[in-house]
Amino acid sequence: MKEFPSSPENPELRGILVSLLREKGPLDPETQEVLQRWEDEQEQLANQSPTAEGRIRHCIARAELYREAGHTEAALENLLDASDQARQEHEGALYE
Numbered sequence: 001m002k003e004f005p006s007s008p009e010n011p012e013l014r015g016i017l018v019s020l021l022r023e024k025g026p027l028d029p030e031t032q033e034v035l036q037r038w039e040d041e042q043e044q045l046a047n048q049s050p051t052a053e054g055r056i057r058h059c060i061a062r063a064e065l066y067r068e069a070g071h072t073e074a075a076l077e078n079l080l081d082a083s084d085q086a087r088q089e090h091e092g093a094l095y096e
C-alpha cells in the first residue's frame with residue numbers, strides 16, 4: 001500500500017478513497033484500509049475543536065465523501081447522524 005502524506009487537507013488520499021469506494025465498495029479490504037487512514041486524519045482534526053462542532057463536521061465530511069463516491073444511502077445516514085448530534089449538542093447553526 002502506498003504511503004500518503006499526513007495533512008488536514010490530503011486531496012490525494014481523498015481522491016483514492018473516492019475511487020476505491022466507487023470501484024470496490026466500502027467492504028473491500030483495501031478500501032477499508034484507506035478509509036481508516038482518512039478517518040484517523042479526520043478524527044485528529046475533529047479533536048482540535050473544543051466543542052462538538054469538530055465531530056459534527058467530521059460526520060458531514062464523511063457524508064460528502066460517500067455522496068461523491070455514489071453511496072447515497074451511506075451519505076444520508078451520515079448526514080442524519082450529524083444532524084442528530086448537532087441537536088443533542090445544541091449546535092443549532094449546524095442543523096438548521
